[in-house]
Amino acid sequence: MDTDEVDLLVIGGGVAGLTAALVAAIEGLSVMVCEKTGQLGGTAASSAGTVWVPGSSQSQRAGLADPLEGARRYLAAEIDTDSGAELREAFLATGPRVLDYLERHSDVVFAPAARHPDYHDRHAGAAIGGRALVARPFDGRLLGADFARLRPPMRHMMVLGGLSVSKDDVAPLLRPFASWRALRHVLALLARHARDRLSHPRGTRLVMGNALIARLLHSLRQRGVDPLTGVDVRALHQEGGAVTGATLTHGGRERRVRARLGVVLACGGFGHAPDWRQRLLPQPAHTHSLMAEGNTGDGLRLAQAVGAAVDEAGHRAPAFWAPVSVRQGADGAPQRFPHFALDRAKPGLIAVDARGRRFVNEGDSYHDFVLAMQGASAVPAHLICDARFLRRYGLGLVRPGAWRLGPFVRDGYLRRAPTLAALAAQLGVDAEGLQATVARHNRFAATGVDGDFGKGTSELNRFNGDPDHGPNPCLGPIATAPFYAVSVWPGDAGMSVGLSTDADARVLRPDGQAINGLYACGADMGSIMRGRYPGPGVTLGPALVFAWRAVRHAAAAPA
Template sequence: MQVLNTLKDLPVDAVYDLVVVGAGGAGMAAALFAALDGKKVLLVERTEFVGGTTALSAGTTWVPGTHHSATVNPTDTLSEAARYLSNAIGERTPAALRQAFLDHGAEAVTLAETRTEVKFRPYAKHPDYISDLGGSTLSGRALEPQPFDGRLLGDLFKLIRPPIPEFTVLGGMMVDRTDINHLLALSKNFASFKHSLKILLRHASDRLSHPRGTRLVMGNALIARLLYSLSKHPNVTLALQTRVDTFRRDAGRVTGLTLKAGTERLDVAVRGGVVLASGGFNRHPELRAQLLPGADMAWCPAGPGHTAEAHALAKGAGAVYGQGALSNAFWAPVSLRKRADGSTAVFPHFVMDRAKPGMLTVNRAGQRFVNESTSYHLFGMAMQATGSVPAYLVCDATALQKYGIGMVRPGASPKDLAPFLADGYLTQGASLDELAGQLGIDAAGLKASVQKINRYAETGVDPDFQRGVTAYQQNIGDAAAGTRNPNLGALTAAPYYALKLYPGDIGAATGFATDGNARVLDAAGQPIAGLYAVGNDMHSIMGGVYTAPGITIGPGLVFGYLAARHACARASPT
């Protein structure tokens, strides 16, 4: 693989079989599948890093029916997965698109694992998010990228977008769910001590020669595996800090484009097609105002590259956005904190705090408005639907010590808490009245809500929002807490703590309408020759419904495979 930081290194008459716009997970997958077919590939990335939002994510990849599924859930079938998607999504997206994903998911994963360094493992238990619907499962469909040794990348290691700093420990050590559980239990059993010691020593060694840890997990591991695999193909060129300025068309077909890097411009021709994988519209100011009204861009925790610059070019070629989505974006509650360098940390609250016993979320009236254990997507949507922005995640001292809250880690000492309290990220009150006063919310409402949740913790039943009734909710609670309901616990230990939550968009759900080969469609529903869209540039097959973990990365991988296969079939042999 050739890596370019200047267009001067490309020949003026460059011709490629496939050009991929955007080097996130979906774009890198499309480029890799084309490279496996022996095609000449140009991968264009507007930032200095590869990985996009995938690099910042958990990297979970939802693909039903793979060989991994059979190892943990041998009774699951594609027909059951199709039934679940139909129950969850209905007519928000074409069933044929969902079926294309299901029909080709296993072959895409198998091809990646047998011919590249991309490797997955199944979660023993990782439920579909709407786990009370028919066809849902508790395991087998969500795949996790295996950890990767970043040292194998050599100089390419610096190209991977670093993870959100607040998701790392000890100055850049990445940890996944398994690591966290071991670190929390390192003094309780030998297995956890052994695991923790191994990764801690590895990190200490890394910091002698690297700016951060090289043991990569989650989304960073997936991106590193894609990059390492691409690096083995001399027919791939990666152009960083490069933008697409124009499309060139011939008889209605996209046949080339003009690239721009700084003041340099270069025309390139393409035989098979152009794949849009630029990450969606979320950081395009006008599109954001139109599609996500009221949601401040400062609340978005996703990668910085999804500016939709290429969307205007696609629309100029006749492309249209898909319709009918439940929401134009996928959501998560986030908390915000100013970093020492002046940037803002945007921390998504996925599973570590809000669903745990001893936690509840209220609005300015001090009233609950949501099932705290629902999926982060539904949580974010509920915040907006009820006008609960900001919302307030509240816990007592016991829950804070046991689970942490947001960027505050479990087991925090008074010294650890001091900077969070000093800058206002965390609010503390010796009583609920004092906490409410500090937050500027209704004290009577807050006390009534806490009294209710305390009663519900005794019975294990939440009659207001049915917290903890599904397998998904229970899985992100704490089964070891000893409460009647793993998601419910009393708030009785002063002092009390709270932080503010905002609805953060974690990815686009609305994108370009496509067919089952990821070809972009025009207003008449006809494919635009030579133009494809994958990842968040493609209208989500989930129709704005967050059905399961990894429902952006999984389809991104599979439709990246389908787009590359279709485009490469049209390209001349190289």
Template sequence: MSSDTEPGTIEEVDLLVCGAGAGGMTAALVAALEGLNVVLCEKTGQVGGTTSTSGGTTWVPGTHLSELAGVPDKVEDARAFLESVVANRGGIRLREAFLDSGRPAIEELDRRTDVKFVAATAHPDYLDGPGSAYGGRALAPVMFDGRLLGRDDFARVRPPRPEFVGLGGMMVGRNELDALLSPLRSIGNFRSAVTIVGRYLLDRLGYRRGTRLLMGNALVARLLHSLRKAKVPILFETGVTELIVADGRVVGAVMEGPSGTRRIRASKGVVLATGGVCWNRTIRERLFPKGTRDYSLGPVSNTGDGADVATAVGAGFDDGGDSPALWMPCSSYRRADGSLAVWPHIILDRAKPGLLAVDASGRRFVNESDSYHDFAMGQIRNNAIPAHLICDSSFIRRYGMGMILPGARNLRAMIKAGYVTEAKTLRELAEKIGCEAPALAATVEAYNHSAATGVDEAFGRGRSVVNRFNGDPAIGPNPCIGPIGNGPYYAMAVRPSDLASSAGLSGDEFGRVLDREGEPIAGLYACGNDLASIFRGTYPGPGTTIGPAIVFGWRVAKHAAGKLKDTPDNSAGAGTDERNYRATL
């Protein structure tokens, strides 16, 4: 049944899913495959949520895809890794469930749907430790041809961030950047550039943007394509406003949509997957550190609806452990039309040699090459909001910085827009950004000494696997450290912005929402960012938000369909005081 033509006919279902991000779409899809009568409701007119604008990397240990890629990953190794990263922060039952179900969840999606991944042979975990992986654990969505959706459904896929597309709507993979930026460097580059741009130009004859979908957009489109094949109704512009409770059980929800207010009954339960805390002002003011509350990378429609309706019926709310959110350092400027252009500094500049970050005093405070979350956590811990990325002109020409492309072709425009600050000397740069000139000079001198020796004694830059992976292998002895030379010099302000929630609804290993006493609320589930992070505010590796979203979406659907049984297993998570369970199908 098409939700676009008959949105008012659905009043009673087996499972009601609220929110069409990766978690909610997976839950709805798997529930339909299990034979449940499902309806998926999305508050906006487009599917995908935060996933659609992300890189789409999905962290799931021990899958068959790692074996197919020739980099087999073992769940036992991932368990040891997570024990070292998360340590005694709690949440072992949920992590055991995630590790237990990751492989069957990905296998089933691969076998029964159009949701396809490939394991990266080289995409390291973000931290070193026992069991950390260099490849196999991070899964990348396979490119998808958006034309397969048809024009109407293609328009339903939330587009990527405008800063991350070329020519007004062309998606480009990380491994394709060199060909597009330097098409005349080789015959291979030229052929690749012509193929990519040619396809895009043909797309624009009939579509508002390119249909060659990559990263998170490819994952979302594949989920939507699979949902349509499974004939799952999707009610767009329909958000949850209240849960219906009878005899202590959630039996449905009040939804607000184009046809007005309506009550949808759900015999198996309601799944909350509305995007997490994100733009919920009350929760942000209560939990988020100062300097991080004004901007989020999530869609503005994600206003914490799941948390609001669940806590209204007695659900517990978890503060997220070490941090209420997972972060990216972002630079920004106002476009001519008044809109805000935002660039998340993920991997393309911070890890490269010849750049450092300073706080308001002009001193370093963090390992600049660490993961985006750990860099931003360094900002928060050291009151370095904003921080400034510092480099010289040779760095800009070679690597670019933020929205300034390699080659610095748009540098003048970015200076004029106030996005980056330029100065002839370090003293002048310090004056312009408001830091202490002697301190900045001393910082650069110490950094250049480290570049000569290859050893960063202050912060250990370049010691970890992920540091070196994202550095420049052509530079030695340390691929993450290079000298800052003569001026002109440049400074770019960065602030932490949340990419996903860590705080969220308290839940158990089946995705059941728990009340304030820790007991499951019958008929109420959560997944995605609505469920508190299973990693307790840490960020182990690439895709450690999407991975649990998909796996717990799968588990929620299986449990609602009666296909997951819990049996005690004291061997799982040995060494903890918590009771652990292994899921059996």
């Protein structure tokens, strides 16, 4: 058996694991990174890549002052439990330092969003901008051969056979002739993508989550760290009650790794672990995971084998949710589309249950939307719109302006009918209920006031609505035949329940005592938000912060 010795062993090659490894390298530690799958990036690589970090210097430099006291008030209003309070305070106090640290010592650089509102502006301390930051776009060509090891975004979330687009790219791509600036932007995108495809399987202009992972990987490689892929970690080692390494297999050979300062678990949670899903998720047979396929609960399994506790206390929901529509691909694999922001808040769409009735403000956050689905027993729910809406905004996998609707209709992903009653029949929805709901909604659209759910009244609603539509950017009539529908189910985009840890990400036993030498971050760590979703990036922000805190604690501990 081969034996290796390093200062720190990091298990998991997603955003938390790569951040932990990068911090270790910056601190001068020898580090080994082990990823189970063949590519790096985990769930974050195909995400929006937003991090929620209040009070950052990056936001202050952009003129978006955000005193931490406002974020404290906001979280206190959002999270009605003391469970995790110490960890939340550590997150708030440390977050700005972590972003500055990465910016000083690596290529991991973030830009704040001037307008990217917290999800519940009814609460004191909510902010419209500054707390959400995204990694700056990255040139994937700088990765060289490592570009192939970067997990790509979901194929159906890219355009033109592999062009990644950010929110800022959407409007110019949809209306390239709206201005000379929009046309210039689109022409530059297309020219770059055409050059890329001559030598790469997809575009190398990386944005959002792909840019974040690429920046982490590039920074690691510059410091001489080469993450291993295709690694199966069998078990953790203990000596005198402390975790001191692990046994793993790589390339068909078994290896024993001794970690002088400890092990960091960053395996991505249990999105694809049937036993954990059955135990913790509601209606597990009716949910779809958006998490990376390799997230099968390995971190929880390894930690429990050495006496760790799973933190289920105070979690409003065990997962972070998004409504998902599902289409069977030509290869038989399901295409899961997360309805985050592109369609639900736009004017001329409603969501209904089996009675044909609305049950939610369609423009609310994806997490709140699914909680409403579950509370109203609206699983699946149905997104209803008309021909005008579909042409202008698209619906799920159907892109705006799409003219080839036949394949979507034939395979049942998109339902189409000349009347609302006929559409209800296809969906198995009460026809009279649907017709009455649409008629009521159309009266609201005429006045601009949603008398049932207040669609268009919050900053988040308006941010994702259509600013060119009035009087309410989120309300429009459903009147132009044919009528369309797409059905959605709960989809888990991240986990709230995870391992119990302290403020330095040390894994705890059931009695609250730390297991020396064992740390957890990312989705393996119980969320500090306790199943609430205050704003964009509340999974990735803590992932960065507690990866940093874990390594800094390990580096200060005696070997």
